[in-house]
Each structure stands twice: as structure tokens, then as C-alpha cells.
Amino acid sequence: MREERFTVLGIGKRGKSGLAAALALASLGKETLVSESSPRNAYLEEAALLEQAGVRLEFGGHSEQAFQTDVVVVCPGIKPQSPPLEEARRRGVPIWSEIELAYRLSSAPIVAITGTNGKTTTTALTASVLAQSDHRVWVGGNIGVPLVSVVRQARPDDWVVAEIGAPQLEYIHYFAPKVAVLLNFSEDHLDRYPDMATYQRVKSRLVECQTAADWVVRNQDDEWSRRELSWARSFFFSHEPLPEGVWMADNQIWMAKGGQAVPVVSSREIPLPGLANLENTLAAVSVGAILGLRPEQIARGLACFPGVEHRLEEVAVVDGVTYINDSSGTNPLSTIRAIEVFEQPVILIAGGSEKGADFHPLAAAASRKVKLALLFGKTRQRIADAFLSQGFQGFQLEEEGLSQALHKAREAAVPGDVILFSPACASFDMYLDFEHRGETFKELVHEMEQGHS
Numbered sequence: 001m002r003e004e005r006f007t008v009l010g011i012g013k014r015g016k017s018g019l020a021a022a023l024a025l026a027s028l029g030k031e032t033l034v035s036e037s038s039p040r041n042a043y044l045e046e047a048a049l050l051e052q053a054g055v056r057l058e059f060g061g062h063s064e065q066a067f068q069t070d071v072v073v074v075c076p077g078i079k080p081q082s083p084p085l086e087e088a089r090r091r092g093v094p095i096w097s098e099i100e101l102a103y104r105l106s107s108a109p110i111v112a113i114t115g116t117n118g119k120t121t122t123t124a125l126t127a128s129v130l131a132q133s134d135h136r137v138w139v140g141g142n143i144g145v146p147l148v149s150v151v152r153q154a155r156p157d158d159w160v161v162a163e164i165g166a167p168q169l170e171y172i173h174y175f176a177p178k179v180a181v182l183l184n185f186s187e188d189h190l191d192r193y194p195d196m197a198t199y200q201r202v203k204s205r206l207v208e209c210q211t212a213a214d215w216v217v218r219n220q221d222d223e224w225s226r227r228e229l230s231w232a233r234s235f236f237f238s239h240e241p242l243p244e245g246v247w248m249a250d251n252q253i254w255m256a257k258g259g260q261a262v263p264v265v266s267s268r269e270i271p272l273p274g275l276a277n278l279e280n281t282l283a284a285v286s287v288g289a290i291l292g293l294r295p296e297q298i299a300r301g302l303a304c305f306p307g308v309e310h311r312l313e314e315v316a317v318v319d320g321v322t323y324i325n326d327s328s329g330t331n332p333l334s335t336i337r338a339i340e341v342f343e344q345p346v347i348l349i350a351g352g353s354e355k356g357a358d359f360h361p362l363a364a365a366a367s368r369k370v371k372l373a374l375l376f377g378k379t380r381q382r383i384a385d386a387f388l389s390q391g392f393q394g395f396q397l398e399e400e401g402l403s404q405a406l407h408k409a410r411e412a413a414v415p416g417d418v419i420l421f422s423p424a425c426a427s428f429d430m431y432l433d434f435e436h437r438g439e440t441f442k443e444l445v446h447e448m449e450q451g452h453s
Helices: 017-027 044-052 083-091 098-105 119-130 147-151 196-207 223-227 275-290 295-303 332-341 360-369 380-389 402-412 434-452
Strands: 005-009 031-036 056-059 071-074 095-097 110-114 137-141 159-163 179-182 215-219 233-238 245-249 252-256 262-266 313-318 321-325 346-350 370-375 395-397 418-421
Touching: 005 017, 017 031, 017 044, 017 071, 017 098, 017 147, 044 056, 071 083, 071 098, 083 095, 095 098, 098 147, 110 119, 110 196, 119 137, 119 159, 119 275, 119 295, 137 147, 147 159, 179 196, 179 275, 196 223, 215 223, 215 275, 233 275, 245 275, 252 275, 262 295, 275 295, 275 332, 313 434, 321 434, 332 346, 332 360, 346 360, 346 402, 360 370, 360 380, 370 380, 370 402, 380 395, 402 418, 402 434
Parallel strands: 005 031, 005 071, 031 056, 071 095, 110 159, 110 179, 137 159, 179 215, 215 233, 233 245, 321 418, 346 370, 346 418, 370 395
Antiparallel strands: 245 252, 252 262, 313 321
16 A cells, blocks of 8 residues: 555444554554544553554544544444544545455455345355365454454455445445345434435445456345346345246255256255345355355355354243343344244343334334333333334333343243344443343343352
């Protein structure tokens, strides 16, 4: 990179993307300033690491020197309309997302996965499949490890699998994955974007810089994924048979790429339950097909998949009641899909911070499948209002938070029930992120389990 001076805006949640970007830049000998609006005492460990690496720091706001730079690298937690980004645009300073920096530093091809729901599971499934090849596989992005940290370790013949959320796509310029996966699109992030059209345009940027030498994996059953314009070659997956692509038929996953259809794995061997996870599996198989894996390699990768933390994660079974952590359910559709996985009666714990979501579809699903809903967090009253509008009255408002909601769920449950923690909302009213929220739920369940024993 010819640019020499960089400002990194924000260290990031739990010190992730901003910290990683600054350390990567410093290791390249770039003049780097981290400008963080929070006080220094919120990031004492990170500050020590950065100063040791030769990074300059400022806390408690963004000074004039933050904009005397060649490039601003921005953490995804900073919204596009924030004052420092407005100032950078006013001065004509280029703004890069952390994944844009990662792409410019990467020598390995990137498989990038986006969509409103299923990104984390599909990313992890895809990595498990590709690990059956002769290539080393790295996983990063929105799944927990900053992409810039991953690509610095990857060699040219490795594969990097990245989960990409909409905020990471806001400031890309050349980011062009070798394989892009467009899973699905539905309402979300209306706390960040003024309308659904804006959110959709940002999601679609994943394929914006691709060329005819690249691939885009498309969900034939999702209108956005099916129709989004791209120069890349298309490869489809579906719940219905396709002339070429990946699909489910006769209780079997099939794939065809430039030839005869061949079976991959039976539906009984798919490691994750539910129609949504079938979609995730079909997408992962598609990536394997594009990158030349044999059916038996793909099947082996699916079979050894251990699951994803915070996504339909079984925490414990106590007195015949199953406790499920689905903290990554951060929008109503994700929670609807989680509810539909279970045949057993469901006690739902939901609620969190505001994203402007419409909870009426969740209310309709709850009225069909949920015996009791315990609602907490800032959105509890809005969810309750949506439930009442759909004629569903089987809910309680829990003002004291998750611990109280879990206690009430335990009291209401009988053997055979599922207590499903799937908030349908973001976590920022009470927690650092959905991982912190899920960890808290699991700790509470284990404390309850130990007290019971």
C-alpha cells in the first residue's frame, strides 16, 4: 500500500477490529493513530498493546490530528452518520472498512458470506467442508476474529472464509471475494439505516467489485439473492431440483457442476435441525462444489461439524427440560426460524435493544408454537403490543432482566419443554454483544443446574 498515514476510528467491541487493524498497520511500518471516543480506562489492556507496537493513541474524542491522515479505517460499530465520519467526508479523507484493509493485505482467496440470517452457521459449516481439502482454511470476519488478523497469517494457497455483516461493507472500494455467498434478505438494522432499501444496497456491495473470474453463490428461493446484479459467475442452491447447482430432493442433497448430478449426503446426516439450517448447509455444499471438493469430502466436512456457539446451542437438560442458547438470534426472523425447529412446547425468552424491527411476524409464529413468552429489555413492551395485536396473550413482562425471565421459565416448564433463549433483538441495552449475552445466559443456566443438583 502506498498510503503511509492511517487513523483508526474506534478500538472496537471487546477490542476487536480496530485493535487488529492498528496492530497490522504498525507492523507494516505505517504511521498509525487510534482515535477512540471512550475514555482510556475502558481499554487499558488494548492501550498497552498498541503503545508497545508504536501506535499513537487519543481517547475521549477525535482531535484535529485524527483527520490529518491519508486514510481513515473505521470500526463497524461506528454508524455512517457519526460526526467523525461526517468530518472525514467533508475533508475528502478516504474511509476504509476493516475488511477493505484486510483485502488489500491478503494474498489468499476469500470466500465471503453475507445475508440477514444464517451467516455465522454457514461460515462455520463452509470452513468445516473446505477443511477436508488439501488447503489450509482460516475463518474470520464478523464471526469473532477480525479479518485483518486472519489474512496476515494466510498463505496464497490457503482459503479464507469470512462472515461479513452489512456495517463491514459500508466503506469498501476494491474488496472482491473469490466466492461471494448471498444467503437471504429480510428486515434488520433499521436502527442504523433509514430504510430497507438502504440496508439492501449495503448488503449487495459484497458482489460490487467482483469480476467474471469470481463466483457468487445464490439462494434460488430468495428474491434478493437470486436477482442481485453481479459480474461474477452464478451458482444456485435451492430446496427444489436445479439443472445445475445444489438442491434437496428425495431426502438427499445433490450437486451438479458442469455435468451429471451426484448425491452428496442424506437428509438424516445433516448435522443441524430445521429448514433454515438446510439452507445454510446447501450454501456450504455449493462453495465446496465450486472449489472442486468431491462429494465424499463435502459429506465428511458436514458430518464432523460441531455446531456454533450461541446458535441453537444446547446448554443443559434439567428435569427433562432442555435449555437452548440462541443469543445470535438478533432479529425476529432468526427467532421465528429457531422456534420452528422444535416439535416440543417452547417457552421463549426474548427482548433486547431497539433496531426498529417489526415484531408482528414473530407474534404470529409465537401464537402457533410458544406456550409462554417471557419478554425483557427495552423492546419488551413493543413485542408485547405486537403479540396482543395478533391475539396472543401468553406472555409476561420481566422488568428485572434475563435472570428473572429464566427463573420464571423454569417455574413454568414441565418435562419435555424447551426453554429457548432467542432474543429477536440486539443486545446493547444490557450487554457488550450477543456473545456476552449468550455467555451470561449459559452461566445462569449452569448456576441453576448446580443449585438443583
